[in-house]
Amino acid sequence: MEGISISEFGSILMMQGFNGLSVFSVLLLMALGLAIIFGQMGVINMAHGEFLTIGAYTTFVFSYLTQTYFPSLMSTYFLFAIVGAFIFAGLVGLLVEWLLIRHLYKRPLDSLLATWGLSLIMQQIFRSTFGAKEVSATLPDWLMGSWQPTDTIDIPLNGLFVMGLTIVLTCLVGLFMYRSRLGLKMRATTQNRVMAGAVGINTAMVDRMTFVLGCGIAGVAGAAFTTIGSTGPTSGSLYIVDAFLTVVFGGAQSLLGTLASAFTIAQTNSTLEFFMTGSMAKVITLLSIIAILMMRPEGLFSIKVRK
Amino acid sequence: MIGEIQRFTRAKGKSLAVGALALLAAAQALASNPPTSQVNTTGLRVTDTEVYVGQLHSATGTMAISETGSIQAEQLAIEQINASGGVLGRQIKIIQEDGASDWPTFAEKAKKLLVNDRVAAVFGCWTSASRKAVLPIFEKENGLLYYPTFYEGLEQSKNVIYTGQEATQQIIAGLDWIAKEKGAKTFYLVGSDYIWPRTSNKIARKHIENVLKGTVVGEEYYPLGHTQFGSLINKIKLKKPDVIYSIVVGGSNVAWWKQLKAAGITADKQTILTISVTEDEVLGIGGENVEGFYSAMKYFQSLDNENNKKFVAAFKAKYGPNAVIGDVTQAAYLGPWLWKAAVEKAGSFDVDKVVAASPGIELTTAPEGYVKIHPNHHLWSKTRIGVWQRNGQAKVIFESDLIEPDPFPKGYQ
Numbered sequence: 001m002e003g004i005s006i007s008e009f010g011s012i013l014m015m016q017g018f019n020g021l022s023v024f025s026v027l028l029l030m031a032l033g034l035a036i037i038f039g040q041m042g043v044i045n046m047a048h049g050e051f052l053t054i055g056a057y058t059t060f061v062f063s064y065l066t067q068t069y070f071p072s073l074m075s076t077y078f079l080f081a082i083v084g085a086f087i088f089a090g091l092v093g094l095l096v097e098w099l100l101i102r103h104l105y106k107r108p109l110d111s112l113l114a115t116w117g118l119s120l121i122m123q124q125i126f127r128s129t130f131g132a133k134e135v136s137a138t139l140p141d142w143l144m145g146s147w148q149p150t151d152t153i154d155i156p157l158n159g160l161f162v163m164g165l166t167i168v169l170t171c172l173v174g175l176f177m178y179r180s181r182l183g184l185k186m187r188a189t190t191q192n193r194v195m196a197g198a199v200g201i202n203t204a205m206v207d208r209m210t211f212v213l214g215c216g217i218a219g220v221a222g223a224a225f226t227t228i229g230s231t232g233p234t235s236g237s238l239y240i241v242d243a244f245l246t247v248v249f250g251g252a253q254s255l256l257g258t259l260a261s262a263f264t265i266a267q268t269n270s271t272l273e274f275f276m277t278g279s280m281a282k283v284i285t286l287l288s289i290i291a292i293l294m295m296r297p298e299g300l301f302s303i304k305v306r307k
Numbered sequence: 308m309i310g311e312i313q314r315f316t317r318a319k320g321k322s323l324a325v326g327a328l329a330l331l332a333a334a335q336a337l338a339s340n341p342p343t344s345q346v347n348t349t350g351l352r353v354t355d356t357e358v359y360v361g362q363l364h365s366a367t368g369t370m371a372i373s374e375t376g377s378i379q380a381e382q383l384a385i386e387q388i389n390a391s392g393g394v395l396g397r398q399i400k401i402i403q404e405d406g407a408s409d410w411p412t413f414a415e416k417a418k419k420l421l422v423n424d425r426v427a428a429v430f431g432c433w434t435s436a437s438r439k440a441v442l443p444i445f446e447k448e449n450g451l452l453y454y455p456t457f458y459e460g461l462e463q464s465k466n467v468i469y470t471g472q473e474a475t476q477q478i479i480a481g482l483d484w485i486a487k488e489k490g491a492k493t494f495y496l497v498g499s500d501y502i503w504p505r506t507s508n509k510i511a512r513k514h515i516e517n518v519l520k521g522t523v524v525g526e527e528y529y530p531l532g533h534t535q536f537g538s539l540i541n542k543i544k545l546k547k548p549d550v551i552y553s554i555v556v557g558g559s560n561v562a563w564w565k566q567l568k569a570a571g572i573t574a575d576k577q578t579i580l581t582i583s584v585t586e587d588e589v590l591g592i593g594g595e596n597v598e599g600f601y602s603a604m605k606y607f608q609s610l611d612n613e614n615n616k617k618f619v620a621a622f623k624a625k626y627g628p629n630a631v632i633g634d635v636t637q638a639a640y641l642g643p644w645l646w647k648a649a650v651e652k653a654g655s656f657d658v659d660k661v662v663a664a665s666p667g668i669e670l671t672t673a674p675e676g677y678v679k680i681h682p683n684h685h686l687w688s689k690t691r692i693g694v695w696q697r698n699g700q701a702k703v704i705f706e707s708d709l710i711e712p713d714p715f716p717k718g719y720q
Contacts, residue, residue: 019541023537134372136591145568146570148571158566238532239534270535270538282533
């Protein structure tokens with residue numbers, strides 16, 4: 001480790017700390033939509049990754065259109081793309097719920113297979129529409145490069161952006177679930193579907209809204225991930241394992257659990273990666289999660305649910 | 308029943324006319340072409356006017372990203388060969404099969420092409436895994452495969468012609484250049500965790516330590532599909548290597564380059580040499596994220612020679628003005644041409660005779676310049692260093708001499 005001064009070492013430790021937080025935001029963002037759908041409805045949505053991909057392609061299309069027709073708006077188009085991704089992914093979610101998911105609420109294992117098939121179909125649709133090769137949305141300059149508070153510290157701007165977006169989105173979802181009328185209905189339906197129906201809640205409508213919300217959030221995540229990852233027909237599937245891991249480890253029905261689990265996994269993985277090879281770090285992280293899940297099958301946080 | 312008979316007669320009448328025409332064409336062809344009984348003694352699917360070949364790539368699934376370019380280039384080459392009179396006077400017909408990014412499917416389709424379709428040659432495969440899956444079938448059924456991808460070497464088969472570079476060709480020339488040009492002494496090796504990057508880095512390490520007398524300060528592998536490289540980037544910053552040597556592939560590739568840029572690692576501060584980025588990958592990564600970094604390849608779309616200008620123009624005319632051509636796409640384009648040259652030299656479609664005629668075959672019309680088949684079934688080729696530009700194209704700044712292929716390099720294993 002020759003040629004490294006104490007202050008440089010300090011900078012690297014700081015950047016490494018930021019990296020942990022950045023991975024945490026990414027994990028939370030990719031898991032949030034899944035947590036809502038899986039946690040609130042019990043539907044295992046294997047096509048979650050493809051809803052991320054919808055968000056990513058929406059960003060690409062926005063970028064392409066802006067560049068072609070309104071080049072002067074290049075610095076701000078990304079914000080519109082995020083909103084567009086939410087709306088578009090949500091609409092596709094609405095269609096999917098109506099055509100497929102609502103027929104499978106009582107058959108969770110079948111929904112697993114059906115959504116997996118759906119993910120394959122969606123991948124091929126992306127491939128036929130946008131071509132098999134990856135595409136790249138042109139990012140505005142303020143999202144590229146790094147912020148340098150000192151000479152030796154580089155804080156990635158895209159990491160900061162994803163972090164900010166995750167905080168805003170998590171707060172919005174939290175407010176929605178615990179402060180709004182529809183959120184109350186969702187939680188009521190999760191806790192006791194029959195009773196919720198009996199007091200006049202339209203549970204079918206609540207299910208639909210929940211699914212749409214989850215898909216919309218996945219779309220936003222996909223849009224944000226264009227800043228750190230690839231946009232291609234199978235890009236979304238890169239995130240699916242980690243997303244499920246985060247949700248299951250956190251305890252499926254708890255938003256707080258998802259938060260805690262994303263934080264734990266991110267910090268563990270990021271720290272281990274610093275001291276050993278990437279593949280080894282992954283192995284140890286996964287083994288620890290399995291061990292903990294064997295002791296606590298319900299995940300880190302679980303709320304009592306009437307079955 | 309009567310209707311059917313009428314339909315039958317009418318159809319027969321029509322087919323008679325067609326048949327007569329075909330006979331006429333065949334008679335004309337026969338006048339100049341060697342008879343089928345002479346050029347095909349092993350029961351391949353060859354007629355007096357046609358010869359069937361197979362194409363076996365992934366048109367669907369994760370590998371479609373990479374293999375689409377190869378499919379297009381092979382079809383372009385075959386179209387051009389047909390337009391110029393075909394092979395031994397016979398038009399080439401393609402039977403295309405989809406390996407679907409799944410190795411057992413590759414094996415099954417290879418068997419179908421060789422046993423049921425009796426094709427004279429197959430242009431196909433991309434990953435080493437798919438090639439390994441079909442290899443025993445090609446050897447057992449005595450088929451002939453033209454394989455386009457640059458790969459880790461350590462293989463040589465009578466039934467395969469490797470039109471991409473094996474590892475030492477691509478790696479050693481690149482490392483020599485960067486050591487000389489940049490005075491590089493310390494290297495950090497990074498790769499995706501599977502056979503090609505690991506074997507390639509093994510060769511790179513031996514060369515750096517034994518020949519260049521440099522040091523490898525780190526060697527790291529990340530799972531395929533890994534998307535978070537923050538920790539690795541910090542580790543690299545801690546070691547301050549002269550050169551980062553990168554063999555990250557697939558979905559990880561984009562994340563890796565975007566995150567390097569975001570961590571302030573740009574070309575003015577850090578030298579990076581990669582053997583896993585071609586024009587195809589840059590489409591997904593974005594030129595602004597690899598600007599100023601180096602790739603070692605045998606082919607770049609921007610190569611300035613007459614063959615390549617013609618090839619790029621023909622490719623764009625067929626597949627659209629925005630089509631890009633990477634190293635493997637060009638190597639795939641060579642396959643049908645090399646096969647045609649070998650068949651004509653052998654005067655036969657029989658696999659054994661084509662294989663025997665292959666060593667020494669030269670192609671002076673190759674977009675990459677000049678190639679020649681070595682007795683070990685790989686190609687003599689040059690290695691180039693390209694520096695990436697914002698528009699997604701590379702500027703070629705170095706060109707090696709013709710390098711002999713050496714799939715089993717002594718001292719590198």
